Amino acid sequence: MTATQQLRFWLIGALCAGVLLWLLRGMLLPFVAGLAIAYFLNPLTDRIEALVRSRTLATIIIVAISTMVVIGLLLAIAPLVSEQLGNLARKLPQYTARLYSRLLPILQMLQERFGVDTGDAKDFESVLASRAGDALKVIGSVLGSLLTSGLALVNLLALLFLTPVIAFYLMRDWPRLVAAVDRHLPRAHADTIRTLMRDANTAIAGYVRGQATVCLVLAFYYGSALAVVGLDFGLIIGIIIGMISFIPYVGSISGGVLAIGMALAQFSPEWVGVGKVVAVFALGQFLEGNVLAPKLVGDSIGIHPVWLMFALLAGGTLFGFVGLLLSVPVAAVIGVLVRFALAEYRNSPYYRGTAERLLVDTDHD
Secondary structure: HHHHHHHHHHHHHHHHHHHHHHHHHOOOOOHHHHHHHHHHHHHHHHHHHHHHOOOOHHHHHHHHHHHHHHHHHHHHHHHHHHHHHHHHHHHHHHHHHHHHHHHHHHHHHHHHHHHHHHHHHHHHHHHHHHHHHHHHHHHHHHHHHHHHHHHHHHHHHHHHHHHHHHHHHHHOOOOHHHHHHHOOHHHHHHHHHHHHHEEEEEEHHHHHHHHHHHHHHHHHHHHHHHOOOOOHHHHHHHHHHHHHHOOOHHHHHHHHHHHHHHHHHHHHHEEEEEEHHHHHHHHHHHHHHHHHHHHHOOOOOOOHHHHHHHHHHHHHHHHHHHHHHHHHHHHHHHHHHHHHHHHHOOOOOOHOOOHHHHHHHHOOO
């Protein structure tokens, strides 16, 4: 088989796999979540296996400990989160109206600045104020219908019950799965593929495990700190900020807007409370950018932040939440492949030129 035939074979296979994943994107979440958990916990499973001399026993120990930790966290924070969610549902229209009243002077100043007709502006303000409550009711009803729909319920049940089972079997059989993949590599290119896979694993492990740890630390910090400074629903807002921090820059900006917007609605014109929230968020950003991310993540993925954001947006657009989970690992693998392709290109005649061309250039000199 020629190199062209091999390339055609693998390109067709990759295209078919991509189409199949896109068609099955609605059912992939439990499997992707289970794979992520197994990948995250595999190094710990290897260490425990070395102690107990049994992969199955090591996996059972990891799953049991993880389950107890998750149940303990849920028992600890579930009552607080449930109470704050109930209060948020009751007070959200009030906070929306209060925030609108705080921003109204700025809106009027902009109207005067740019010469907007005050009559039209007042009509717009009254309509906006009257429709705010209706809009919130519509949003609530839509979210409720989504959560109670059959497909969402099936996905939620699958995520809760299938993910631990999938993670257990993947952790238990991880060495055998890796060995099976290795046995089916093309023999002529096996060493090169192994090197690429090791590089990709280093990039993925460094980013995913490090960023997951950063998200957990930030969720704990923001949740506790915002609650201490007296921000309503600070625990929920802190958890949300920690959860969305895996999206570079976008997560930080969204979290800051959410926290400071709630502070403006709650504290102003008492600006001391707003200042405390701003200080908490600023300290969190300093810790993330100068302590947590450099120590836990570093530059392991080797991808420019702009391309990383592009990968996140592209993955989310094509595959939804599953795409967000897979976009960074896929981007890391693509980055390894691109760097390998560029290195091969620089060592090829296409970059260096042929020997005949070099001799002709030398004669002209």
